[in-house]
Amino acid sequence: MNRLSYRLIAFLCLLRCVVYGQTNYELNSGWQCRPIAQVKEAGTTISNLSYSLTNWQPAVVPGTVLTTMLANKQIADPFYGMNNKHIPDIYQTGRDYYTYWFVKEFTENANAGEQVWLNFRGINYSCDVFLNGHKLTDKPHTGMFLRKTFNITPFLQKGGKNRLAVIVYPPDPVGNPNGGQGGDGTIARNVAHQYVAGWDWIQPIRDRNTGIWDKVIVEKTGAVQLKNPHVVTLVPGKRHPDGPQQPATIRVSAELENPTATKQTGTLTYTLDGRTVTKSVNINARSSVTVDLPALTLTNPKLWWPHGYGQQPLYPMTIQFKTASGTTSDVEKLLVGVREIQTEWNSTTRSRQILVNGQKVFIKGGNWIISDAMLRFSPERYDAEIRFHRDMNLNLLRIWGGALSERPEFYQSCDKYGLLVMQDFWGSGDCNGRWVDPMKKDDQWARRKYPDDHTLFLTSAIDQIKMIRNHASLAMWCGGNEITLPQDIMTPLRDTILPRLDGTRWFIDYSNSDDMSFNFLGGNGDGPYGIQPVRKFWEYRTWPFNSEVGSVGVGDYESLERFLPKENLVAPQYSADRKRAKVDSVWDYHKYIGYDGAFAPYGEATDARDFGRKAQLVNYDQYRGLMEGFSAHMWDWYTGTIIWKTQNPWTALRGQMYDYYLDPNACLYGLHNGSEPLHIMFNPVDSMVMVANNTFSYHRDMMMVIKVYDMAGKDSTLTQVFSEIGPTLVRPYVPIGRTVRSLARDKGAFLSLKLLDLDKKPISENLYWLPDANGTYSGLQQMAKAPVQISTRLVSIEKLEVTLTNPAGSPVAFFNRLSLLDPQTKKRLLPVFYSDNYVSVLPGEKKTVVIDYTPTANSPLVSVEGWNVPEQTVSIGK
Template identity: 60%
Template sequence: MHIMVRKLLNVTGLLLAPFLPLAAQSQYELNSGWQCNNIAKVTVKGEALSTPSYKLSGWMPATVPGTVLTTLLNNQLVPDPFYGMNNERIPDIYTTGKDHYTYWFVKDFTEQKPAADGQVWLHFRGVNDGCDIYVNGHRINNATHFGTYLRHSYNITQWLAKDGKNRLAVIVYPPAVVGDPNGGQGGDGTIAKNVGPQYTAGWDWIQPMRDRNTGIWDKVTIEKTGAVRIKDPQVITRVPGIRLPEGPQAPATLIVKATLQNATAKVVEGALRYKLSGNTISKKVTLAATSMTTIDLPDLELKDPKLWWPSGYGPQQLYNLQLEFVDDNGIDDTEDISFGVREIQTYWNGHTNSREVAVNGQKIFIKGGNWITSDAMFRFSKERYDAEVRFHRDMNLNLIRIWGGSLTERPEFYEACDKYGMLVFQDFWMSGDCNGRWVDPLKKEDQWIRRRYPDNHSLFIESAADQIKMLRNHASLAFWCGGNEITPPVDILNAIKDSLAVLDNTRFFFHYSNSDSMSYNAIGGNGDGPYNIQPMSVFWNEKTFPFNSEVGSVGVGDYESLERFIPTANMKAPENKKGGVDSVWDYHKYIPYFNHLDPYGKPKDVKDFAAKAQLVNYDQYRALMEGFSAHMWDWYTGVIIWKTQNPWTALRGQMYDYYLDPNACLYGNRTGGAPLHVMCNPTDGNIFTVNNTFKYHTDIMLQLTAFDMAGKGTQLTQVFTEISPKTVQKYLSVKSGLDKMGAKDGVFLSARLLDKDKQLIDDNLYWFPDSTGNYSGLQKMETAKVQILAQKAGNDSITVKISNPVNGPIAFFNRVSLVNSKTKKRVLPVFYNDNYISVLPGEEKLVTISGEAIGQSGNIVVTVKGWNVPEQIINIK
């Protein structure tokens, strides 16, 4: 069966209704009912196999979109490669040979031959790596299609069966060079000879994908049109001047163009048109037989436009435009385009020696995260993309960089970034590790040869142009980049520049991810990185790249996260000594915490280790974001964390685990990256405010209070201040007072900003060790006797109120979880407006839990567990 999906207009109230009914136009996805078989078991050729009458015997259900490994896993023929050491039990294509993962995929579908000039098109959005395609006994592609990233479309009208019962058969070939997964970055590097993802041969955050992600990994669709098809429409918005999110807007200019394909053997006359905000824009067109023509429509001056802004700076207003081609027979084709009205500018900041980014004329301090891909086995979904991008928004980030050893991310990812206000920095598909930047004894070939990878330059160039056309209408797409830490070979580099000049001249192109055009590393700088746990002084006091494309730390999840993929026998706390890491932890790329947990008391077991790791996680990422923000526009114009997520069950650099369970890294980053924020340099006690908004804030109360372990507060200062837009301000040092108060047991510092109505704007709680560097006071804190109330606030939201009575200690570092009452496991994914929270004596805090999973789950309860709060299970009222 297939699911019929109309090309629907997603009405927002801003825009248009269709000109005419669209009864004849439709598009649907072939996403179920596929069967597959290994090439060794198929004895007929594609012409015979694709004949609907040919009987399929012994074939298994196939997952499309998906990889061969996904299908094998779903049929229980291989173990879950994300669990334990299971990946070692799956044969690797380098050893088995490519035929082991070469499969035929077959799909029966119903589609009648269209009447008159109607056309039916078969679209593939991604196949890795080569394929031959057959419909109803006919080979459709004259030459084998290659290219992981290259879309391809075929007019199958003439091959459709008279009775409407059709069969599609596709043989998918693995990459030509699969590479030896010898433990290097990209294995022996030869995986980069293909135009495809390089991480599949293994990296320092993932083990190799055994099939190298062979498969029909992205959508297959059928589209029905009239004589003329609209291809690759483009919407460009020009927003002159310096804008603010609020108030009336000066006009913006809308530029729309599209390619029209006349599939018939006769001349077609018609009009390309759209309607927007009460304006109809149209152009008459005469199309020669079997021709392809790009049409530029007249520009539209859009009055009082609703602008799109990055997260934290303003709303993400989106328009929907329906482009139509109409002739004497009615509407031949429509394309629905979602876009945001915005303009991205970049400048060279001569003070920092780095690229500065502006949106709608306003400079933006970049707070970004590096992204690999959503799932290492390409099991993508709109819902997962939405959840992951939402996590980035919730971290108070405003940019995601797509790392070059992976993909051009899917349109559904970009839709989520449009929705949540994430700018995107999109690399093309190469990395210095595989492509020869460094000498590497694990690589099969030397730098001179690797520098010429991939083998097929023209395929890379064609794929880059195609992906530009696929993604260029997204408001979130901000930058293109030639590759990770290396430029493409010069002919590819020049061709990408030429393509961008013609296809998308609205975005800055970085030659490579840490190029001098992004960030000039002046004398005294330390380059990009570090990548592992650091003293907080490093993030605050040691200057690095002025626009750092990769800097990060640790990211082990808590005990429940570890349980999901580490077998019970291997649940052992790592020790800071040679041989102190379990083999499974090592296999999942654990980064040491060294002795950073010891000040909290040496971990007693793995559960204690994971709990204390969250304190370090929170502190690390809060310090990272605050340290860079404290030097905004002086040392830095931006920072991009390496990295925010893992597409596999790795134990490093992540704000949430593969299963979408956030850890304390996310909330430390959320606190440190708050748009209007007060913060303390932990090394010298200096207090700063940072304002990452366009607003001038007056009558802001800066409130600093120290608390001892018993909860007694001592006010250090309380003063009204004014905070200018896009600035950092330094106030005073509280180091001497904190050192004195915390010498014996350590001390808490509550740093807050309140508005003139005494409403809390920003809340930041630090915990400092005693004079020996240990958290001795935390280790003997009294239990906080909190009261907790959980209440349904809607079908998909719950509020949790934690109240801490007076005359007691701070209720410190509490994790709130939504849990299935029967399985005792967390409900995922859900979203917490804050977590790992602390509540001062005599105060209360509200945590809001939201997400569709709430309404879809029965038997749910809330649990709360903190440093000095025993776990409580709370029924939801």
């Protein structure tokens, strides 16, 4: 999906109110705003319908001040070029510059017996709220991660027309964006996200994301409101994904609030899998109560598993409170994944290992920052991003502590696609004092006590735990990024709050804690970061459960030109003598991380387009090698690894498997290959062909076929043998080093590894490009063209098959990028999902790629371009 499409969706969202049902709806259109400097009246006056809103401007809610300014064309896109540099920063302007009034009129009234509630899911950083001339807050509501609910029943107008006014104040302090990690660190004195003052992967967010950044919902109930249901699923024993299951236990509780002056009686009920559980309840006037319902035994349950290990069934659950007269007062609907998370210590690796439903799972994860640095969230974007991670064959995402607790829609997508989640709380070693840092305003002793308000932190943590705890994907809580929280925060959080409100998940005190992964290396221990010789991922032993390890991630030319002005599309020029690259200033502003000498074996880039093309070869090789190297040592060196990082919420030139505009690069498909559940691979250190089995199944009768192809396409079979492998194992099979080196000596070669089933169909395929005796890819630089033929078949309105055929006698058709194009602009449609990409086709063979996409008015075109395959564009059905 391109930028224009996103803007269209945003505009359409502003035109409507999303209706959740008969009793809930979101206030997400028709908001108006004005900076505080232009408003002299009090909120009690502004919230009166008689107050004129002439000269007020449209506002984006949910959104921030900057998203409103961008929508009103008062600033240029902060994600393009150097635009962000020219937006006034709050540190220089003062907080009033980004302090705004937001006003919304809506129609609502309360009939007899009804209660009307106004729910804010996130405001940054503090606010006062007014409705129809009444101030609803007795003091400013404060905290980015604290929901707030008002019972507005007494304040609604009899005629039904109402005006809501909210004044939103920025964080205090706002932090000096001096180029440090989190700027001068003082942004962390707030209970808020820290990256907004700048980090090594993003420039500062100029308003620090001040605004009503998350949903505003009006809810109507009867006399009793049902809140914060809690569902726990217990799955004893060691289970398998297939076949009949022993019973599981479901435990449910919920909070009930009675705001009325009379005692309420009734029944709390939930329904799951056709079974109903009920409990009678009495709630005193103006009070709340937490109700535990009787446990439910679920026979032969459909269990939820992480991606690669099983399916992700979700049970619909309805929870409701009915009054004694039988009237439904309030209803909540959930999707429940039945699973249980456990951990145990692996004494061999000296690290924790994760178990799901009694089975150990090798963690292949990615570090997630945030979906959008300006907090422009949507279920559609969440779904696309999590689907990309599923397509990388990952099974966990870690939510980094310098950002936020993710939104429920994020977890819904993780539930759907089978991604476990490790959720950090809001702290980072950079801002919170782990290291001496001359960029920081305060010393380590002062920073170690951040944030200023510990009570607010704990209150916010309680609230956020209740918000997301029901998701099957949520597997771990983590105190903070690379540092523990202050003891008077961590101790009650670990020992009291989490056991009381959850009690089913592992709590890690910080992201690289010895409790997670024993640091036998000394120092920081995680990494390595940046470009590495591929063999290093195989031979260098790092932390046994590595929370951060990664490499590069620049997209191709079409990705770069979305946010780099034409005059700045200049490829970095690396100097081997100086061991550094000459980098364009805009690339540098967008946090380019260097490829160093990685291009030299392919020939240095001639221009930005050639740079993007060769970068993909490096990207693919780096991330395939990373995950293969860790998988090769699972259960003896490692119990898991988490890549730093898999996505960027800004147009940064580092650490991403797809760009901000949701265009995947070869990193994604290198991971897709190297992380596949059953995978054949080549160890570059000892030249051994190995198989990694990240499934619970025993794989038998697999034919292992190992061939080498020269640059003309002539093949030599090294071996062909039947093999087998047990569940969750990795094992070596055959050394091929001397033969491979001999065949690759002159011009390099291609090493083809295949696992075939008894019907000769591929189970796993892998193709390596090997250098010549000098370590260069001289043969790749001279390859003849491959006459690839392309055919397409429309499977459904949203699914397309593309088959690439390489005739016998041809060279390998190497590294082909498939794209779906808009027929008018010839630009890529985004997001689009490919079953594989950057694919190579051996001589005399064919390869089919399945493409999922959102249908457009005009039938899209298919583009194929490879290393030695000139670009071809074909129509669907041709």
